[in-house]
Amino acid sequence: MRGPWLTSVFGAVLLACLPLVIITGLLDYVAYGPGQGIPGAVGLLHLPGFDWPTRPSWLFRLTQGLHVGLGLLLVPVVLAKLWSVIPKLFAWPPVKSLAQILERVSLLLLVGSILFEIATGLLNIQYDYVFGFSFYTGHYIGAWVFIASFVAHVSLKLPTMVRALRSRSLRKELATPLAETVPEPPDQFGLVAPEPAAPTVSRRGALGLVGGGVLLVGVLTAGQTIGGPLRDAAVLLPRGRQPGEGANRYPINRTAVAARVTQPGEEWRLALNGSREFSRADLLALPQHTARLPIACVEGWSTVQTWTGVRLRDLAAMAGVPGPASAFVDSADPGPFGRAMLTGDQATDPDALLALRVNGAELSLDHGFPARVIVPALPGVHCTKWVRSIEFRRA
Ligand SMILES: Nc1nc2c(c(=O)[nH]1)N[C@H]1C(S)=C(S)[C@@H](COP(=O)(O)O)O[C@H]1N2
Numbered sequence: 317m318r319g320p321w322l323t324s325v326f327g328a329v330l331l332a333c334l335p336l337v338i339i340t341g342l343l344d345y346v347a348y349g350p351g352q353g354i355p356g357a358v359g360l361l362h363l364p365g366f367d368w369p370t371r372p373s374w375l376f377r378l379t380q381g382l383h384v385g386l387g388l389l390l391v392p393v394v395l396a397k398l399w400s401v402i403p404k405l406f407a408w409p410p411v412k413s414l415a416q417i418l419e420r421v422s423l424l425l426l427v428g429s430i431l432f433e434i435a436t437g438l439l440n441i442q443y444d445y446v447f448g449f450s451f452y453t454g455h456y457i458g459a460w461v462f463i464a465s466f467v468a469h470v471s472l473k474l475p476t477m478v479r480a481l482r483s484r485s486l487r488k489e490l491a492t493p494l495a496e497t498v499p500e501p502p503d504q505f506g507l508v509a510p511e512p513a514a515p516t517v518s519r520r521g522a523l524g525l526v527g528g529g530v531l532l533v534g535v536l537t538a539g540q541t542i543g544g545p546l547r548d549a550a551v552l553l554p555r556g557r558q559p560g561e562g563a564n565r566y567p568i569n570r571t572a573v574a575a576r577v578t579q580p581g582e583e584w585r586l587a588l589n590g591s592r593e594f595s596r597a598d599l600l601a602l603p604q605h606t607a608r609l610p611i612a613c614v615e616g617w618s619t620v621q622t623w624t625g626v627r628l629r630d631l632a633a634m635a636g637v638p639g640p641a642s643a644f645v646d647s648a649d650p651g652p653f654g655r656a657m658l659t660g661d662q663a664t665d666p667d668a669l670l671a672l673r674v675n676g677a678e679l680s681l682d683h684g685f686p687a688r689v690i691v692p693a694l695p696g697v698h699c700t701k702w703v704r705s706i707e708f709r710r711a
């Protein structure tokens with residue numbers, strides 16, 4: 317089965333799709349906001365970044381959905397392509413010439429980095445950080461290793477790929493049954509076996525198997541963005557499978573128990589710029605605004621709900637900073653996502669809320685009672701729950 321044509325078909329699919337995974341991944345990096353310190357120390361690899369916009373409100377839902385969703389869909393294709401070049405990966409003797417050493421090192425970086433990205437990405441959406449390093453820093457540095465070796469690999473192999481694709485017709489291959497399947501002609505790269513055994517699968521069968529794998533991954537993934545009953549089928553993204561109850565029935569990223577947050581009583585107050593305090597009743601007595609906005613988590617799930625609460629910009633005005641340059645939100649959660657920094661535009665968007673209610677009911681404790689931030693197009697991680705204080709800053 318192995319040969320330049322088959323390898324090139326997998327290669328062409330990856331060449332068409334991986335740039336989208338790369339670009340949406342880098343956009344997610346910008347959305348997370350280098351100002352938040354995520355990822356941490358990456359030295360020269362830091363991108364300049366720009367202020368993440370608040371419109372369209374589904375922007376982050378789209379970029380992270382594409383990054384995680386497409387990334388998962390491509391896993392069977394990556395594995396198939398690795399299988400198709402196995403003779404090259406284990407070539408012997410390992411060192412023949414300087415050019416060959418360079419080629420093998422570049423392949424090691426290419427294969428190593430994509431497997432690293434797949435492994436860290438998958439673990440991040442499955443488990444609570446099992447790495448000994450920060451997922452964000454590791455996945456980000458791994459991405460740059462992959463981008464560099466991917467660009468090098470494509471520039472070296474593109475002519476070979478085009479030639480190989482032209483050597484056979486896809487339509488004809490898809491019409492060829494097992495009985496008529498013969499090896500590709502011997503090639504200079506040594507992909508075609510010199511003495512091949514009789515085929516046990518046709519080329520269309522091999523492509524169908526990989527395509528079926530992609531489809532299966534799709535079924536096990538799509539529910540986390542589409543929602544509804546499909547959400548329960550999304551076993552590859554279990555982090556979005558803790559739904560609440562009633563009006564609060566949508567995924568919970570981190571429960572109150574996990575964050576060690578307990579139900580606050582009447583004594584709860586929101587502190588604004590350290591100078592003003594509001595009880596929940598005070599907040600409910602202020603003008604309320606309702607907006608239908610998504611929560612989209614970098615771990616691969618998203619949902620759209622109807623939120624009601626006080627506009628952040630109204631709070632900014634009450635704090636005496638009507639046009640803030642930024643807003644620092646702190647919460648009762650001591651964990652890593654217990655605080656966030658919003659840009660001025662994010663804090664003053666007309667739909668940016670300190671939400672008190674969702675879908676017409678009180679926020680549940682798991683979803684941030686007594687109050688949580690919700691801002692259009694912002695990654696879920698910046699929509700802080702269990703808010704305790706907001707500081708609107710002039711700079
Ligand atoms: N205080 C606090 N707020 C938080 C988090 C957290 O861990 N602590 N997680 C964030 C993340 S990563 C997401 S995706 C959203 C999810 O909101 P939900 O659990 O209400 O769906 O909450 C955000 N707000």
Ligand SMILES: [Mo]
Binds near residue numbers: 569612613614615696
């Ligand atoms: Mo998240």
